Every structure is written in C-alpha cells, then in structure tokens.
Amino acid sequence: MKIDLTDTTSSKINKALVQGRRAIGTPAVGMVLTLVIVTDEENAYDALRAANEASREHPSRKLVVIKRVSRSPRDRAKARLDAEVRVGADAGTGETVILRLRGEVIDHAQSVVLPLLLPDAPVVVWWPVNAPTDPASDPLGALAQRRVTDMYNTEDPVRELAARAAAYTPGDTDLAWTRITPWRSMLAAALDQIACQVASAEVEGEEFNPSVELLAMWLADRLGIAVRRTASAGPGLTAVRLETDCGPIVLDRPDGSLATLCVQGQPDRAVALKRRETAELIAEELRRLDPDDTYASALRYGVERLGEAADDAAGAPAPAADPSPDSSADASAADASAQGDAVGGDGTAASAPTGKSGAKKAPAKKAAAK
Numbered sequence: 001m002k003i004d005l006t007d008t009t010s011s012k013i014n015k016a017l018v019q020g021r022r023a024i025g026t027p028a029v030g031m032v033l034t035l036v037i038v039t040d041e042e043n044a045y046d047a048l049r050a051a052n053e054a055s056r057e058h059p060s061r062k063l064v065v066i067k068r069v070s071r072s073p074r075d076r077a078k079a080r081l082d083a084e085v086r087v088g089a090d091a092g093t094g095e096t097v098i099l100r101l102r103g104e105v106i107d108h109a110q111s112v113v114l115p116l117l118l119p120d121a122p123v124v125v126w127w128p129v130n131a132p133t134d135p136a137s138d139p140l141g142a143l144a145q146r147r148v149t150d151m152y153n154t155e156d157p158v159r160e161l162a163a164r165a166a167a168y169t170p171g172d173t174d175l176a177w178t179r180i181t182p183w184r185s186m187l188a189a190a191l192d193q194i195a196c197q198v199a200s201a202e203v204e205g206e207e208f209n210p211s212v213e214l215l216a217m218w219l220a221d222r223l224g225i226a227v228r229r230t231a232s233a234g235p236g237l238t239a240v241r242l243e244t245d246c247g248p249i250v251l252d253r254p255d256g257s258l259a260t261l262c263v264q265g266q267p268d269r270a271v272a273l274k275r276r277e278t279a280e281l282i283a284e285e286l287r288r289l290d291p292d293d294t295y296a297s298a299l300r301y302g303v304e305r306l307g308e309a310a311d312d313a314a315g316a317p318a319p320a321a322d323p324s325p326d327s328s329a330d331a332s333a334a335d336a337s338a339q340g341d342a343v344g345g346d347g348t349a350a351s352a353p354t355g356k357s358g359a360k361k362a363p364a365k366k367a368a369a370k
Helices: 010-024 041-054 073-077 103-116 157-166 181-192 210-223 278-286 293-301 303-314 328-340 353-369
Strands: 002-005 033-039 060-067 080-087 094-102 123-126 146-149 172-174 198-206 226-232 237-244 247-252 258-263 269-272
Touching (some): 010 080, 010 094, 010 103, 033 041, 033 103, 041 278, 146 278, 157 293, 172 293, 210 293, 210 303
Parallel strands (some): 123 146, 146 172, 198 226
Antiparallel strands (some): 198 237, 247 258, 258 269
8 A cells, every 4th residue: 555645744744654454454563673765766666676686574664755856946945745554455464654755854954754664673874875984973863773784885985994993982883894794604613513723815806896895804903814805807806715723614606696615635615605686685684683882893994004914914024134153943943933923913023822832932942052
C-alpha cells in the first residue's frame, strides 16, 4: 500500500502510517529499529532495495531522506516536504517513508525525522554516498546509536581513511570494513591451526579500494608486523600472504568468488569468498549495535604509518660490523640477531621474539671467547 503526501508535515506522515497499518490489518508495530537512509535521488532506489532485503532479517522502519536541490533563489527560500508512505508488501518487512526535502527544510532534516523515529528502539543512520567526514557531529548522525558510511564511494578513499580516523566516535563504522569480515575470519582461523610466529605480510588488491588498506592496517595492528600493500587488477581484494617461521600462508582469490587457502605442510583448500552485495553488508552491520573496537583500533593505526613500516622493512640497513677481533662465532651471532630484528607495524625495531633472544645471547658468547 502506498500513500502519497504533498507539502506535508511529520504529524500527517505519522497519521498516514497508522492509517496504512489499519488498512492492511496489522495495527501492531513489530519492528526492532529505525533505519535512516540519507542519500540523493540518483542512489535512492538502490539503497532502498538493499534496505528492504536486509529488513527480512531486521524488521525496521526505513526513513529515506532525499535532499532535493532547488534551482532558483525563490525555491531555496521556500520550505517544502513531500512524502511517500509504504506499508505491507510494498515496504518489505516493516514500513518505509520516503522524505523529499526542498528549500530551507534541508538544513533541518533532523526536525523532520525525529517525530518519525520508533519509540524505545535503536536508530541507525546510513549514508550510501556523500557521507560527512564526522558522522557523529552531523545533525542526523547525532540521533543514532550506529552510523554507517561507505568510503568506497568517495573521491579519494585513502585520504578519507585518515579523516575518518581523526573524527572517529564510538558507533561509527564503514561498509569497507564490513567487506573484509570473511577475510579476517579466514586468516584468523588459519593462524589458529598452526603454532608459528608471523614475521611479515602482504595484502594485494585493486587500487583506490579502502578495504585493502583496512585489512593491511588490521594485520599490522593485531600482529605487530610490517605489512606491504600491492596493487592488482582486482576485483577487490585478491590475495593475502603471511610469512611465518613455519612457511608462508597464502589466501588467494583472483576471480572475486572462489579463494584458495595454502598452508605449508597442508593440502590446498578451496574457500568460498564471494563478493557480497550491499544488502548482506547492511544486514551484518545491523546485527550488532555496540561500538566496534576492532575497527577503531585498525582505523587509528593510520595509512601513513602502514606505508612507513613497510618501507622501513624493505630498506632496513644491515648492522655495522664489530671492529673487535673476535672469533667467527661472534659474526654468526650478530647475523642471527640482524635476521631476527624485524621492523614492527609501528615502525620500531626488535619486535620479533627471535631477534630479542639473539641480541641477549651475543654478549654471552663474547665473554666466553675472551
């Protein structure tokens, strides 16, 4: 059922929602949250379709806020609100209200949305495109417990990572992070199966894809290692290689659908890593509404710091030779120490356990020789 309202108010929209529920015979409100979608006319259809599919798992009231651009000064000075109310089969599971704002009311969208929120239910705001750099300070974002953006649709995703890290507030998240959930799960499961020390990593993916940087920052932050980022033709993430003292671990997905997990000493395994649609990503984010501390830690690691650590690891100078006329055992001990001193994810040296043990044993061997 669809109800069109022209030049209306929030009060009339609420009355239309009640009228629509009664007309289809479902007066009760059985929804668990309010999903506010802030988008433009061009992307409204795709965003609403994804939200309707996600509502099968999370019944919700969907408020689509579309800010229409007024061409003339007279239209910009006149406030107008048009709405389209959908209930029943036309709204998926839940209710849908499409709000088209014109004129001065564009700057006060929160005043239109606030009376339409479900009482005593969490609020999630999603910007499919044109998200603010600081979602928590946005008037609509301030109404929400969870704020979802998508850096993949920005002009410069890598620069946007640094801006989002500086403005991060608990409750912020991004679909670029959600896209790498299967990769993180698979890599964590692979490391749980072996008792090895990870020395370095390489993440390969298409250029200007923030998910590749986020996965690299997550590995560097959690493992304390240097991670190198390399470009490929895509689609999306294509491969991750972990160098361990037990041999390499490689997760390769060249076609965007089926991946191969290679672990030293084990047979290769085929893994389903299909690129997911937006509806699946939104449904995953709606499953948990608490702050994502892992995302915050990876985001704050920093793209610049990631690049510096990889450069330092690639061009680390060899240690100076000991001028003292010691035996060949001293030289071999120094070589072992140099090989063990890996540059960590934060740009500092001596993060590998083998490097620390070698550095401690070398003076003891010198004392024995003397």
